[in-house]
Amino acid sequence: MVGKRSSRDIRSESRLDVLHGLLSAGTSTRNELAQTTGLSVATVATIVQELRGEGLVVDAGSSALGAGRPTTMLRVNGERGRILGIDVAETYVRAIVFDASLEEVGSVEVPMDESLPSASSVTESIVRAVDTALRETAIDRERVLGAGIALPGLVSAEESADAVAPRWAARNVEVLRQLRQRIGLPLVVENPLKAIATAELWFGRGRTASSMVIANLGTGVGAGIVLEGKILRGATHSAGEWGHAVLVLDGRACRCGRRGCVEAYVGAPGIQLTLREIAPEHELADAAQRDFIEGLASAHRKSGGDPVIEEVLSRTAHYLGVALGDLAAIIDPEVLMLTGWTAWALGDDLVEPTKQELQRRAPVGATTPIDLGVSTVRGSSVAIGMATLAFERFLGDVGLSTTRLPLAL
Amino acid sequence: MVGKRSSRDIRSESRLDVLHGLLSAGTSTRNELAQTTGLSVATVATIVQELRGEGLVVDAGSSALGAGRPTTMLRVNGERGRILGIDVAETYVRAIVFDASLEEVGSVEVPMDESLPSASSVTESIVRAVDTALRETAIDRERVLGAGIALPGLVSAEESADAVAPRWAARNVEVLRQLRQRIGLPLVVENPLKAIATAELWFGRGRTASSMVIANLGTGVGAGIVLEGKILRGATHSAGEWGHAVLVLDGRACRCGRRGCVEAYVGAPGIQLTLREIAPEHELADAAQRDFIEGLASAHRKSGGDPVIEEVLSRTAHYLGVALGDLAAIIDPEVLMLTGWTAWALGDDLVEPTKQELQRRAPVGATTPIDLGVSTVRGSSVAIGMATLAFERFLGDVGLSTTRLPLAL
Numbered sequence: 001m002v003g004k005r006s007s008r009d010i011r012s013e014s015r016l017d018v019l020h021g022l023l024s025a026g027t028s029t030r031n032e033l034a035q036t037t038g039l040s041v042a043t044v045a046t047i048v049q050e051l052r053g054e055g056l057v058v059d060a061g062s063s064a065l066g067a068g069r070p071t072t073m074l075r076v077n078g079e080r081g082r083i084l085g086i087d088v089a090e091t092y093v094r095a096i097v098f099d100a101s102l103e104e105v106g107s108v109e110v111p112m113d114e115s116l117p118s119a120s121s122v123t124e125s126i127v128r129a130v131d132t133a134l135r136e137t138a139i140d141r142e143r144v145l146g147a148g149i150a151l152p153g154l155v156s157a158e159e160s161a162d163a164v165a166p167r168w169a170a171r172n173v174e175v176l177r178q179l180r181q182r183i184g185l186p187l188v189v190e191n192p193l194k195a196i197a198t199a200e201l202w203f204g205r206g207r208t209a210s211s212m213v214i215a216n217l218g219t220g221v222g223a224g225i226v227l228e229g230k231i232l233r234g235a236t237h238s239a240g241e242w243g244h245a246v247l248v249l250d251g252r253a254c255r256c257g258r259r260g261c262v263e264a265y266v267g268a269p270g271i272q273l274t275l276r277e278i279a280p281e282h283e284l285a286d287a288a289q290r291d292f293i294e295g296l297a298s299a300h301r302k303s304g305g306d307p308v309i310e311e312v313l314s315r316t317a318h319y320l321g322v323a324l325g326d327l328a329a330i331i332d333p334e335v336l337m338l339t340g341w342t343a344w345a346l347g348d349d350l351v352e353p354t355k356q357e358l359q360r361r362a363p364v365g366a367t368t369p370i371d372l373g374v375s376t377v378r379g380s381s382v383a384i385g386m387a388t389l390a391f392e393r394f395l396g397d398v399g400l401s402t403t404r405l406p407l408a409l
Numbered sequence: 410m411v412g413k414r415s416s417r418d419i420r421s422e423s424r425l426d427v428l429h430g431l432l433s434a435g436t437s438t439r440n441e442l443a444q445t446t447g448l449s450v451a452t453v454a455t456i457v458q459e460l461r462g463e464g465l466v467v468d469a470g471s472s473a474l475g476a477g478r479p480t481t482m483l484r485v486n487g488e489r490g491r492i493l494g495i496d497v498a499e500t501y502v503r504a505i506v507f508d509a510s511l512e513e514v515g516s517v518e519v520p521m522d523e524s525l526p527s528a529s530s531v532t533e534s535i536v537r538a539v540d541t542a543l544r545e546t547a548i549d550r551e552r553v554l555g556a557g558i559a560l561p562g563l564v565s566a567e568e569s570a571d572a573v574a575p576r577w578a579a580r581n582v583e584v585l586r587q588l589r590q591r592i593g594l595p596l597v598v599e600n601p602l603k604a605i606a607t608a609e610l611w612f613g614r615g616r617t618a619s620s621m622v623i624a625n626l627g628t629g630v631g632a633g634i635v636l637e638g639k640i641l642r643g644a645t646h647s648a649g650e651w652g653h654a655v656l657v658l659d660g661r662a663c664r665c666g667r668r669g670c671v672e673a674y675v676g677a678p679g680i681q682l683t684l685r686e687i688a689p690e691h692e693l694a695d696a697a698q699r700d701f702i703e704g705l706a707s708a709h710r711k712s713g714g715d716p717v718i719e720e721v722l723s724r725t726a727h728y729l730g731v732a733l734g735d736l737a738a739i740i741d742p743e744v745l746m747l748t749g750w751t752a753w754a755l756g757d758d759l760v761e762p763t764k765q766e767l768q769r770r771a772p773v774g775a776t777t778p779i780d781l782g783v784s785t786v787r788g789s790s791v792a793i794g795m796a797t798l799a800f801e802r803f804l805g806d807v808g809l810s811t812t813r814l815p816l817a818l
């Protein structure tokens with residue numbers, strides 16, 4: 001049978017809403033929280049009481065607005081503890097330390113320069129990143145409420161293999177086994193797309209949109225899908241594999257082994273291939289990925305632009321518009337967001353022509369304008385999202401949340 | 410803010426679950442219903458009491474299994490009233506009369522032979538179909554609990570225009586206005602894809618799958634998406650517009666005005682175009698749509714098959730496999746279903762090679778087999794789905810359900 005929500009789940013969601021409202025407002029009164037969450041003042045008061053009981057919410061002075069008696073301002077108690085968000089990428093591990101109000105306290109990055117790191121090597125890098133981060137920020141391990149680790153290629157709780165980062169997939173089972181023994185902290189593990197969607201849900205447009213698709217553009221490409229305030233995980237934990245949907249039937253070879261995938265056209269290497277198709281001798285044709293994208297952005301912004309660059313951006317917007325249009329046609333989200341270093345670097349140079357392409361492809365006479373933008377959650381949205389999931393797990397551990405997390409060790 | 414579920418909504422869902430369980434079992438005891446719904450026996454007993462109070466559930470004798478005292482068998486009371494499910498297609502209006510246990514009692518079909526019927530003409534056809542159906546089944550209007558009408562091109566409650574059946578869109582506002590005055594029955598209106606998904610949810614694989622995508626293959630093509638037992642409607646009520654997702658960038662012209670849409674390859678006219686590309690002089694090249702699809706099926710089943718037919722089926726399975734694969738990659742459903750007259754006619758001739766294509770395209774090393782099949786909900790699944798929605802509305806009217814229906818007049 002389908003999983004059902006109980007009254008207990010509803011209370012749990014209300015608590016998350018109150019925390020959510022308090023985190024984004026910074027400080028807030030009970031009445032203001034009732035307004036932003038749509039809960040009754042009595043319910044908010046009960047929840048605040050529970051959160052104070054766990055030391056998660058504290059007073060932040062009082063406000064004496066108007067003629068009434070002063071009302072107590074509240075804030076999330078950052079000093080309640082520390083939370084780690086860990087982004088395991090293909091070439092590095094980054095560990096970011098957050099306080100309990102999810103403000104960044106410090107971070108470290110540990111390189112993994114092997115091209116095909118072993119499970120032990122991945123585990124070592126994670127353990128080293130965690131230890132270094134705690135030492136550099138002078139945090140006792142006992143003060144850490146939890147850690148969230150984003151592992152690429154984590155497809156399902158049963159750890160089936162994966163098309164996107166196949167060299168990771170088989171290893172993850174072993175990495176998880178080793179981490180369970182080595183890390184000594186309450187852990188949650190997710191894949192990076194779900195982490196990005198979580199960050200956007202808590203700290204970006206997801207706060208106000210009822211449904212959202214967030215497309216990540218970097219070396220790889222993928223999407224996080226948020227429906228009614230929840231991340232769509234999928235039956236095998238792999239919803240949002242939009243990067244390997246087909247854009248061009250039997251088109252360009254993709255690193256997943258198939259042909260014509262979205263990623264092969266709008267991933268950074270794909271965009272560079274578009275340039276090489278137009279002008280094989282162009283000075284950016286053989287640049288390193290990030291230099292190439294930065295070069296594209298700065299060349300476009302120069303006056304008297306390079307026609308090759310303009311053509312690359314125009315074709316990329318065409319590919320991206322069509323691919324996002326398909327995603328939008330299937331999900332019909334309220335908001336479409338772009339994130340990832342390619343989206344950040346190109347910004348409106350990419351968003352504006354993509355929006356035009358989307359508008360051209362919208363249903364005839366559709367009146368709803370396309371709501372497409374670049375995420376305002378910057379820095380490591382993967383680490384931010386993972387810290388948020390670790391925070392949710394902590395709330396579960398102290399009995400304040402019933403959220404079922406996919407992989408909590 | 411995002412819509413929240415209350416305890417009242419949970420009780421409402423539990424009632425639907427009990428009805429659901431009783432409808433599919435035919436007759437059942439309270440204990441059996443507790444098992445199939447996952448609710449406590451006490452909760453089931455309370456709900457049965459409420460449903461009996463409305464005359465919706467009645468005793469169906471008693472069973473004396475084992476040594477215990479006999480337990481009462483229950484069934485849905487079909488005689489509680491009648492429900493109409495109405496399918497407004499491009500060339501006809503079909504009205505099916507169901508009893509309150511959603512068994513078909515009778516049906517009529519009224520042709521609309523104009524190629525571009527006016528709003529008044531659509532309304533007339535609907536009214537005539539309803540009147541004829543009630544007369545032929547000798548039903549008093551007072552005994553009708555409600556009617557559900559599927560209108561193609563119904564995009565959102567605000568009735569924006571539509572790409573799929575553009576000649577319908579503008580007219581729907583006027584049709585709805587006229588129906589409200591003419592029909593004299595509690596009405597719900599939905600688009601056909603959502604009706605099909607509802608039928609599958611209540612009477613097909615949706616009963617046991619936690620998530621499902623159901624692709625409708627006929628002249629047009631589209632998908633219904635079911636997540637956690639609910640139809641995904643989308644921000645503008647147009648989720649599932651998979652038929653106009655791009656399969657071949659800048660490919661075949663589609664009747665929506667764009668190019669390369671899925672529908673242009675796997676809609677019946679698209680499949681026929683594939684045949685004409687291979688063998689323009691083939692005897693099926695100019696057959697009427699339904700004759701063409703039937704001809705394809707019977708030619709394939711003959712021994713010593715026609716190589717042109719085999720090539721058409723093989724290319725169609727390739728197109729369909731890729732297009733379904735994209736849908737599956739984004740949604741990651743537990744179950745993929747095919748429905749519609751093309752799927753029913755071709756059956757395993759299409760399902761088996763499509764499944765192979767999907768398997769070829771699955772992530773490297775993926776262990777979960779593709780669960781693809783043809784829906785067992787036959788007849789007019791559109792009308793069945795609409796009758797189900799009308800039934801849900803009736804439950805709402807008598808205070809037994811809080812389901813929010815998109816357009817209830």
Ligand SMILES: [Zn+2]
Nearest residue numbers: 244254256261
């Ligand atoms: Zn690929």
Ligand SMILES: [Zn+2]
Nearest residue numbers: 653663665670
């Ligand atoms: Zn189309």
